[in-house]
Amino acid sequence: MSDQIALEGMKELNIKFxxxxxxxxxxxxxxxxxxxxxxxxxxxxxxxxxxTGKLKQAIVASLVNPVKKYRKYGGAHGEPEAYAxxxxxxxPHAHLVEYGVFKPRSAKGxxxxxxxxxxxxxxxxxxxxAKPFFRPAIDSNKDLVVQVIAxxxxxxxxxxxxxxx
Numbered sequence: 762m763s764d765q766i767a768l769e770g771m772k773e774l775n776i777k778f779x780x781x782x783x784x785x786x787x788x789x790x791x792x793x794x795x796x797x798x799x800x801x802x803x804x805x806x807x808x809x810x811x812x813t814g815k816l817k818q819a820i821v822a823s824l825v826n827p828v829k830k831y832r833k834y835g836g837a838h839g840e841p842e843a844y845a846x847x848x849x850x851x852x853p854h855a856h857l858v859e860y861g862v863f864k865p866r867s868a869k870g871x872x873x874x875x876x877x878x879x880x881x882x883x884x885x886x887x888x889x890x891a892k893p894f895f896r897p898a899i900d901s902n903k904d905l906v907v908q909v910i911a912x913x914x915x916x917x918x919x920x921x922x923x924x925x926x
Contacts, residue, residue: 781921791824793913794843797906798822801845805898810858819852820895821845847895861891 802822809816825842847855 777922781918789917790914791843793910793917795822795824796913797909798843798845800902800906800909801898804902805845805895808894808898810892810894816852816855816858816894819848819850819855821848845898855895857889858892859895860893862889 799822802820805820806817809820811817822843822845825844849855
């Protein structure tokens with residue numbers, strides 16, 4: 762006695778799965794991934810100290826350009842990716858705020874200079890304690906980011922399944 766199972770409709774199912782995968786690699790999926798990055802960006806902006814406003818302005822969420830990524834890293838082409846990060850052209854000091862500074866010193870025989878005021882002010886400055894804003898934003902929003910991505914992908918898959926009927 763042999764048990765056999767006959768599966769019918771596999772070709773149609775395969776076609777639907779291929780369409781779903783293509784949909785998840787398109788701009789719709791990019792938008793869902795960007796929304797998740799924006800969750801972290803928004804929380805990091807709320808946590809960042811605001812002495813001049815440059816640090817908050819430098820916190821961004823953006824899509825990874827797949828062409829640049831492919832050329833630079835040899836990565837997969839067309840996969841949706843987004844990131845939240847710091848634009849160091851706006852706030853080159855962001856890492857110093859996040860991690861703090863332990864007695865910055867000038868090079869031997871030199872003095873420190875403030876480019877804004879044009880004044881020299883000695884050979885070292887006091888410690889600056891860390892004021893983390895980005896890492897806590899990531900840590901406290903992990904679950905929410907996963908939920909945002911899952912919800913977005915469920916919407917896209919559901920939309921594609923309904924379209925295929």
